[in-house]
């Protein structure tokens with residue numbers, strides 16, 4: 001392994017595969033095709049007795065793993081929501097938080113994708129009042145499209161969060177600086193914050209706002225175009241989602 005890392009060939013091989021993945025992604029279906037899924041059988045094998053070369057491992061992943069991935073980086077990845085939730089509507093946080101505060105309740109805002117509305121000047125009115133909540137969560141791997149899994153929790157009550165997450169064990173040594181494991185569910189984890197930092201550094205505040213506005217404008221465009229083509233749009237398109245109805249399951253299949 002050390003030897004393979006020393007001559008950098010594996011890195012070159014991985015780079016070539018990454019470029020190949022990107023170069024061919026536009027010609028692929030977003031969801032892997034039946035052949036791609038069937039080829040995953042290549043990974044069904046007993047635990048190997050002996051080592052394989054890094055080259056072999058990369059080759060298998062590229063040849064049989066990558067075609068079975070969802071082509072999320074291809075620019076054609078989006079979701080049609082066809083159901084009774086996810087209209088993109090926002091709750092009236094101001095009033096809810098006031099009422100909850102009077103009742104002594106804790107308000108948590110699940111802002112997985114929606115909290116990003118606050119990044120756009122045009123749409124931050126949707127999140128008015130969230131600052132009165134006790135905690136928020138927001139995902140970077142949704143709206144910002146960082147790699148999975150870059151979820152963030154922001155909590156006003158530090159002690160409550162630490163108490164909820166506290167793990168005990170004689171072998172655990174706490175450090176003077178902030179111990180990451182006290183603020184999330186895992187003790188061991190990769191440096192997800194690096195990807196978050198990189199995305200924000202790359203986009204900047206204005207870039208994030210443009211991204212959000214672009215999503216919303218696309219949703220509004222889709223809604224209008226679908227209406228013009230005879231579809232019924234069921235929601236007020238206020239954010240990046242629109243809900244469209246077909247009359248029957250057969251029509252839904254045909255439309256998709």
Ligand SMILES: Cc1ncc(COP(=O)(O)O)c(C=O)c1O
Pocket residue numbers: 110111112113139151
């Ligand atoms: C509002 C909301 N909360 C939570 C989740 C779950 O997020 P994750 O899959 O990152 O755990 C989703 C996923 O779509 C979501 O839309």
